[in-house]
Each structure stands twice: as structure tokens, then as C-alpha cells.
Amino acid sequence: MKLGLFGYGNIGRGVYKVAQNLDISYDCVIKKVFDLPIKKDELKDKLVTNIDDIINDPEIGAVVEVLGGHDLPYEVITRCLKAGKSVVTANKEVVSMHLEEFINLAHLNNCSFCFEASAGGGIPVLRPLIDNIKVNEVNNIFGILNGTTNYILTKMDEEDLSFDEALKLAQQNGFAEANPTADLEGLDIVRKINIISSIAFKGNINNNDIYHYGITNVTKEILNHIKELGYVLKFVASSKRIENDVIIRVEPTIVRPNHPFATIKDEFNAILFNGSTNGDLLFYGKGAGPLPTATAIISDVISILENRSYIHFKNERKLIVNKNIKNEYKYYIVDEFNNGKFIDSPDDSTLLSAKFYARVLD
Amino acid sequence: MKLGLFGYGNIGRGVYKVAQNLDISYDCVIKKVFDLPIKKDELKDKLVTNIDDIINDPEIGAVVEVLGGHDLPYEVITRCLKAGKSVVTANKEVVSMHLEEFINLAHLNNCSFCFEASAGGGIPVLRPLIDNIKVNEVNNIFGILNGTTNYILTKMDEEDLSFDEALKLAQQNGFAEANPTADLEGLDIVRKINIISSIAFKGNINNNDIYHYGITNVTKEILNHIKELGYVLKFVASSKRIENDVIIRVEPTIVRPNHPFATIKDEFNAILFNGSTNGDLLFYGKGAGPLPTATAIISDVISILENRSYIHFKNERKLIVNKNIKNEYKYYIVDEFNNGKFIDSPDDSTLLSAKFYARVLD
Numbered sequence: 001m002k003l004g005l006f007g008y009g010n011i012g013r014g015v016y017k018v019a020q021n022l023d024i025s026y027d028c029v030i031k032k033v034f035d036l037p038i039k040k041d042e043l044k045d046k047l048v049t050n051i052d053d054i055i056n057d058p059e060i061g062a063v064v065e066v067l068g069g070h071d072l073p074y075e076v077i078t079r080c081l082k083a084g085k086s087v088v089t090a091n092k093e094v095v096s097m098h099l100e101e102f103i104n105l106a107h108l109n110n111c112s113f114c115f116e117a118s119a120g121g122g123i124p125v126l127r128p129l130i131d132n133i134k135v136n137e138v139n140n141i142f143g144i145l146n147g148t149t150n151y152i153l154t155k156m157d158e159e160d161l162s163f164d165e166a167l168k169l170a171q172q173n174g175f176a177e178a179n180p181t182a183d184l185e186g187l188d189i190v191r192k193i194n195i196i197s198s199i200a201f202k203g204n205i206n207n208n209d210i211y212h213y214g215i216t217n218v219t220k221e222i223l224n225h226i227k228e229l230g231y232v233l234k235f236v237a238s239s240k241r242i243e244n245d246v247i248i249r250v251e252p253t254i255v256r257p258n259h260p261f262a263t264i265k266d267e268f269n270a271i272l273f274n275g276s277t278n279g280d281l282l283f284y285g286k287g288a289g290p291l292p293t294a295t296a297i298i299s300d301v302i303s304i305l306e307n308r309s310y311i312h313f314k315n316e317r318k319l320i321v322n323k324n325i326k327n328e329y330k331y332y333i334v335d336e337f338n339n340g341k342f343i344d345s346p347d348d349s350t351l352l353s354a355k356f357y358a359r360v361l362d
Numbered sequence: 363m364k365l366g367l368f369g370y371g372n373i374g375r376g377v378y379k380v381a382q383n384l385d386i387s388y389d390c391v392i393k394k395v396f397d398l399p400i401k402k403d404e405l406k407d408k409l410v411t412n413i414d415d416i417i418n419d420p421e422i423g424a425v426v427e428v429l430g431g432h433d434l435p436y437e438v439i440t441r442c443l444k445a446g447k448s449v450v451t452a453n454k455e456v457v458s459m460h461l462e463e464f465i466n467l468a469h470l471n472n473c474s475f476c477f478e479a480s481a482g483g484g485i486p487v488l489r490p491l492i493d494n495i496k497v498n499e500v501n502n503i504f505g506i507l508n509g510t511t512n513y514i515l516t517k518m519d520e521e522d523l524s525f526d527e528a529l530k531l532a533q534q535n536g537f538a539e540a541n542p543t544a545d546l547e548g549l550d551i552v553r554k555i556n557i558i559s560s561i562a563f564k565g566n567i568n569n570n571d572i573y574h575y576g577i578t579n580v581t582k583e584i585l586n587h588i589k590e591l592g593y594v595l596k597f598v599a600s601s602k603r604i605e606n607d608v609i610i611r612v613e614p615t616i617v618r619p620n621h622p623f624a625t626i627k628d629e630f631n632a633i634l635f636n637g638s639t640n641g642d643l644l645f646y647g648k649g650a651g652p653l654p655t656a657t658a659i660i661s662d663v664i665s666i667l668e669n670r671s672y673i674h675f676k677n678e679r680k681l682i683v684n685k686n687i688k689n690e691y692k693y694y695i696v697d698e699f700n701n702g703k704f705i706d707s708p709d710d711s712t713l714l715s716a717k718f719y720a721r722v723l724d
Contacts, residue, residue: 018497018639122640124494128486135380135660260646263622268642277380277653278484280630284622284644291639298497308670 001028001305004054004085006076007067008035008043011090011297014290015064018298026305031060055079062086062112062304064297070094081105081113086309088300090117090293096191096207099198100315112309114300119192120145122292123285124299125271129199136275138200141239142361145192147267147288148176148183149215149235154265156223157232163218175267175288186212186235186250193237196271197248201241203319205248211323211348212250217356225340226254226332226358232262233358245322252358254332259361260284330360363667364393366416366447368438369429370401373452373659376652377426380660388667393422417441424448424474424666426659432456443467443475448671450662452479452655458553458569461560462677474671476662481554482507484654485647486661487633491561498637500562503601504723507554509629509650510538510545511577511597516627518585519594525580537629537650548574548597548612555599558633559610563603565681567610573685573710574612579718587702588616588694588720594624595720607684614720616694621723622646692722 003019005012012033019030032048033039040047054060055076063080065087067073073094080087082105089095095102095118106113116126120143129138144150148170155166167184170176182188190210198205215235226233236253239246255261260282264270269287274280286292303309334340334356342360343350351357365381367374374395381392394416395401395408402409416422417438425442427449429435435456442449444467451457457464457480468475478488482505491500506512510532517528529546532538544550552572560567577597588595598615601608617623622644626632631649636642648654665671696702696718704722705712713719 021497023496123643124490127493128490131489131661131664132486132657134385134664135383135657257619258625258627260622260625263620263625265620270644277657279648279651279654280646281485282644282646284642284646286641286643289641292641295494295497295639299493302493302496 001061002031002059003028003301004057004060004063005030005033006051006054006063006065006073008033008039009066009068010290011066011293014294015066015297018291018294019301022298026302028301028305032057051076055083055085060085062088062301064301065089065091066297067091070097074098077102078105081109081111084109084111086112086114086304088114088297088304090115090297092118092188092191092195096194099195100204112304114303114309115195116300117293117296119195120269120271120283120285121147121287121289122295123269123271123283123287124296125283126196126199127303128283129196129273132275132278132281133200133202136278138273138275139241140274141193141196141200142261142272143189143193143196143237144234144261144264144268144270145189145237145287146183146235147269147286148180150264150269151175151267153215153218153233153235156218156220157227160220162220163216184216185214189235189237189250193239193248193250197239197246200273201246201317201319202314203244203317204315205246205319205321209321209323210248210250213252213351213357215252218252221338222334222340222356225334229332230257231255231360232257234261234264236261236359236361238359241319244317244320246319247322249359252356253361254358255361261361330362331357332360333357363390363423364421365390365663366419366422366425367392367395368413368416368425368427368435370395370397370405371428371430372652373428373655376656377428377659380653380656381663384660388664390663390667394419413438417445417447422447424450424663426663427451427453428659429453432459436460439464440467443471443473446471446473448474448476448666450476450659450666452477452659454480454550454553454557458556461557462566474666476665476671477557478662479655479658481557482631482633482645482647483509483649484651484657485631485633485645485649486658487645488558488561489665490645491558491635494637494640494643495562495564498640500635500637501603502636503555503558503562504623504634505551505555505558505599506596506623506626506630506632507551507599507649508545508597509631509648510542512626512631513537513629515577515580515595515597518580518582519589522582524582525578546578547576551597551599551612555601555610555612559601559608562635563608563679563681564676565606565679566677567608567681567683571683571685572610572612575614575713575719577614580614583700584696584702584718587696591694592619593617593722594619596623596626598623598721598723600721603681606679606682608681609684611721614718615723616720617723623723692724693719694722695719
């Protein structure tokens with residue numbers, strides 16, 4: 001099969017590299033790569049600078065979209081699917097917003113839409129989850145879903161760095177973008193927990209309905225308080241379904257050192273499910289980076305080559321994100337005088353008036 | 363599709379229960395169950411007491427084998443595959459011994475052989491691994507693969523029980539069999555690490571070639587030594603490939619409290635892979651128990667119903683289990699006077715003359 005690749009940045013280069021090492025029996029070749037003219041030296045004749053050159057090429061059976069952003073990827077994905085080309089993407093923004101539309105387009109046009117890399121990066125979590133929920137009803141999800149912020153919290157804790165020092169280190173090591181706001185405020189995590197929850201709970205969720213509170217207020221002092229109390233600070237997404245109600249939040253969270261999340265360090269991610277027949281299931285691995293992400297993308301490509309890619313995502317439930325529900329969790333709240341205390345079931349206004357807060361996950 | 367079920371013990375009952383809750387759209391029914399006449403009251407007309415009643419029934423398209431043991435399961439599996447019936451099994455003994463034969467028989471007879479539940483119980487690990495290794499070359503595997511022994515070590519540590527007290531508690535709670543030898547000596551783990559390694563490394567391994575040392579010599583005193591040194595004791599399988607050489611061992615192992623394995627408690631299992639493109643990947647969940655195991659089995663059944671079950675296991679490499687290789691690991695060795703010390707790269711005779719030893723996994 002001939003592939004088209006949209007985007008030749010860090011991830012695109014990883015995809016190109018991993019695809020070249022694919023077993024020859026798959027007979028799978030990247031025929032064209034869409035990017036800016038500046039990539040001509042690297043890509044030579046493979047470069048195209050007009051998306052139509054891939055979309056209208058009848059020889060190309062599947063495309064990989066790793067452009068980033070929303071508008072162009074949305075156009076590329078919908079037009080490719082309508083042209084009967086299978087699509088593999090790592091784009092959490094478009095997947096979290098348009099998953100149902102993409103799946104329906106793929107069904108209508110007898111092709112596939114695959115998005116393993118869009119949540120959990122290199123961790124093979126979505127496909128096992130899609131398989132698993134046919135038997136096991138999942139009602140509770142916890143995730144450490146952002147490598148940048150987990151790296152920052154790890155370095156603050158282990159190397160006694162300030163927030164700014166740890167952020168700078170993350171940027172120097174390629175774990176944080178020049179503009180890290182989407183990571184630090186939890187927007188990146190919002191999209192990922194949305195994708196995972198939509199699949200696990202079989203219904204659509206709007207990104208805007210997901211409560212999120214970032215980690216920019218974390219100080220060394222606060223981290224030391226938390227350590228003295230016997231906890232470890234993590235940036236955790238949680239999602240819980242009760243009938244059609246969903247409580248879904250992204251917020252700093254403290255866990256005991258013997259909680260599996262306490263050992264998830266640096267740029268690693270983890271996703272923990274609790275289900276009816278399986279009990280706890282946890283997946284852990286590199287949530288970002290060109291090679292892990294490319295591995296997930298090429299795994300999706302292989303599933304297309306082997307005709308195993310059909311995804312039975314059904315939007316079966318009318319889910320309601322319950323934002324006003326009384327918060328049933330326990331929180332650790334730091335006031336303006338740097339005094340920390342535990343409070344059961346605080347309302348959101350109490351949380352937001354705090355200098356810093358973290359949910360307690362015992 | 364009509365199913366046949368071989369075996370109606372704890373796991374068989376779990377399979378029966380989970381299958382009954384399957385989405386009606388699958389149109390999947392257990393038509394006959396093979397077991398002893400004593401199950402007649404429970405199973406009524408579904409019971410058959412002759413395996414031929416299932417094998418020769420042309421209406422039955424797939425079977426689930428949860429008999430336990432070797433000879434009868436081997437006969438059932440090979441005859442069903444030859445009759446063109448797909449087979450799903452949780453039987454680690456037969457799978458670890460005959461995997462290549464079963465896969466070849468399935469290919470020859472245009473049906474499927476699925477064995478997700480045979481290693482890792484309820485953890486969906488084999489299918490993601492089979493997908494993953496098409497891209498990611500795995501060279502290192504670590505596993506906590508036995509719920510009984512992990513439960514015993516957890517209880518000894520957390521509730522200060524002796525080995526015998528913890529074993530008794532495991533038996534009372536249904537986590538250990540009346541004859542726990544295969545668990546305690548590591549034979550059960552040998553089979554599971556064999557299945558996982560064979561798939562990850564793409565070659566056959568003989569159970570008899572796998573070095574194993576059990577946990578029966580663990581005492582409260584030794585556990586306390588280990589705790590004072592800042593470690594946690596686990597029963598770990600490790601498997602490492604260098605070219606065609608494999609070093610594969612099952613032995614007590616001590617890990618730092620911040621190692622992911624330190625948080626794997628009670629009857630939970632975990633499998634950690636290190637691969638070329640993905641870095642570390644870890645899967646964690648319930649390794650045993652009727653419902654988790656049945657979940658894995660029914661997931662396999664669904665993959666057959668959805669025509670996604672074809673497993674590309676290729677015995678590509680002539681693997682050599684290198685048993686005489688100089689051990690490159692560090693060990694904690696307790697001598698006859700209860701003195702513990704660390705030794706780098708001891709030979710196996712040094713290990714076996716110790717009162718107790720544990721590998722050090724830093």
C-alpha cells in the first residue's frame with residue numbers, strides 16, 4: 001500500500017523513520033509527504049506542498065496526519081475519509097472534538113479511522129480498551145497523561161528545582177514547547193481524557209465541559225509540605241461515570257508513595273481503569289516523543305494493512321458532564337498564608353479561592 | 363456463532379457468566395459444555411461428557427478450553443483445530459509447550475488459535491504485544507506473573523505474617539491451590555514468561571531450559587533485612603535477548619520502593635517491556651481469578667466473531683537459552699548464619715548454596 005504523510009516535523013520524521021524499518025512483507029511505502037517548501041532539501045521529490053496532491057492520488061490508500069493544530073488537519077482528515085482513504089492521526093485536538101464524525105465518515109466510505117497515538121502517545125491503550133469494554137464495563141478512569149508536566153513535577157521533587165527551573169529544564173530537553181500553556185493549564189490533558197472517556201463510556205463529551213486546574217501555582221514550599229504529609233504530587237485526570245452522569249476533572253492530585261501513580265516519573269504517562277469484570281487495569285509508558293508516538297502510528301497503519309482496523313466506537317449514551325455536582329472528594333488546600341489543610345467535599349469556589357489545591361487520592 | 367466450552371470449574375463458570383452478558387448483536391451462544399456427569403444438575407441439557415459431542419458438532423464454530431492439565435487439553439485443542447474450529451484457551455501449560463504447533467494447525471485449517479488469558483490472566487498484554495513488536499523490537503522483559511506468590515509476599519510484608527501464615531491466608535481466600543508447589547517454586551511463572559518471551563522474541567523456548575528458584579525459603583527475618591536495606595521483595599521473571607541468546611530466569615528479586623514493581627500488591631500482576639522505539643511499557647492488572655480470566659477469554663472470542671483474531675506468530679529465530687552464561691546481575695545473598703551481603707555476578711552454584719538469594723533490580 002502507498003501512504004501519504006501530512007506533516008514532517010518531529011513526529012513526522014519519526015513516522016518516516018519507523019515506516020522505513022517496517023517488515024518488507026507489508027509492502028508499505030510512503031509515496032508523498034505534505035509540508036512547506038522549506039523541506040525540499042530533505043524530502044526531494046517526495047515533498048508536495050498542496051494537500052490535493054495526496055488527497056487526489058488514487059494510488060494512496062491511507063494517510064498519516066501529524067500536522068498539529070485544528071483547521072488544516074480537520075480538512076485533511078474529512079476530505080481523505082470522504083475519498084475512501086484510511087486515516088491515522090496523533091492529533092488529540094481534532095480527535096477530541098470530532099471523533100464521532102470521523103468514525104461515521106470512515107464507516108460510510110468503507111475505510112478506517114485510527115487514533116491510537118492521540119491519547120497516551122506510545123502506550124497501546126485505546127485498542128486494548130476498545131476490545132476490553134465489549135466485556136468489561138469501565139466506570140472509573142485515572143490518568144497521568146502529560147509528559148511535560150510530569151517531568152516538571154518529577155524534577156522539582158527529585159532535584160529540588162523551582163517551578164521555573166524545572167520548566168526551563170523540560171524545554172532544554174525537548175519535553176516542553178516554547179509556549180507551554182496548553183500543557184501547564186491541563187488543556188492537553190483535557191483532550192486526552194476526553195478521548196479515553198468517550199471510548200470507555202461510549203458517548204461524546206465536550207472539551208469545554210471538562211473542569212481543569214493547572215500546576216503553575218506549585219512551589220517548592222508546597223511540594224515540601226506534601227512530602228512531609230507522606231504524599232507525592234501528580235497532575236491527574238479523573239473521569240467517573242454514574243449512569244449517564246460523568247464527573248471529569250483535571251487537577252493536581254496527591255497520592256500515597258505506594259500508589260502505582262507515585263512511581264510514574266519524568267515524561268512517562270499512565271492510565272488506570274477500573275471495570276466491572278477486570279478490576280484495576282493499568283497501562284504505563286512513554287506518553288510523548290517522536291519514536292514512541294511513531295510506533296503507535298505505525299501500529300495503526302499495520303492494523304489497516306492487515307484489515308483489523310475497524311473500530312466499533314458507538315456513541316451509545318447521552319452523557320451529561322455534571323459540573324455542578326457536589327464534589328465528593330477530599331482535597332488538600334493551601335491558603336494565602338501558606339497553611340495547608342485537608343477538606344472533604346469542598347465546592348469549586350473554595351478550591352478556586354485557594355492559593356493552591358490538590359485532590360487527595362488515597 | 364455457537365460455542366463449545368470444555369471445563370466447568372471456577373474459570374469455566376466465569377466464562378459462562380460473562381458470555382451470557384455479551385451484547386446480543388454478537389449472536390453468540392454456548393451450546394454445549396463438556397465436564398463430568400456430576401455437573402448435570404447445574405448444566406442440564408448443555409452438559410456433554412464426551413469430547414466428541416463438541417468436536418463433531420458442525421454447528422459449533424469455536425471452542426473455549428479451560429480444563430487445566432496437559433493431555434486432555436492437548437487432544438481437545440489439536441482435534442478442534444483440525445476440525446476447523448477456532449480455539450480459545452487459558453491453559454499456560456499446553457500453550458507454553460505447543461504454541462507453534464497450535465498456530466500452524468490454525469493456519470492450515472483456516473481457523474484461529476487465541477491464548478490471551480494464558481499469560482497475565484485478565485491483563486490484555488499478548489495482543490498489544492503482538493501488535494507492538496511489528497514496529498518495536500523488544501529485548502528485555504520483566505514480570506510479576508503469579509498472583510498467589512505476590513499475595514503471599516505482600517501479606518508477609520504488610521501484616522508481618524510468617525510464610526506459612528501467609529500461604530494459609532492465600533489458600534483461605536482462594537488465591538492459592540491446595541497443592542501450591544507449581545506457584546511457590548516458580549513453575550507457573552516459567553510457563554508464562556515462556557509464552558510472553560516466545561512472542562516478543564519470535565522464537566521457541568523450552569520450559570525446561572528456564573532457570574527458576576522459588577520463594578519457599580523466605581522468612582520474616584529475611585524480609586526485614588531487605589526492608590532495612592531500603593528494598594521490597596518480589597518474585598520476578600526476567601527475560602533478555604542478545605542476538606539469538608536468551609537469558610531467562612525466575613527468581614526472588616529486590617527492587618527499590620520507587621520501582622513500578624514495588625507498588626504491585628496482592629494478587630496483581632505486571633509485565634514490563636523495554637523496546638527499541640517505545641522505551642519502557644508496563645501493563646498491570648489482575649493476573650488471575652474467574653472474572654478477569656473470563657474477560658480475556660471472551661475478548662478473544664469477540665476477536666474471532668469480528669474476524670480480527672489472526673495471529674502472526676512467526677517462529678523466526680533459533681533462540682538459544684544460555685544457561686551457562688556468566689550471570690551479569692547483582693544479587694543479595696543470605697548465608698547459613700543469616701548474614702546478607704551483595705555480590706556482583708555470582709555463578710549459579712554460589713546462588714544455590716545460599717540459604718536464600720534475591721536478584722537486585724535497581
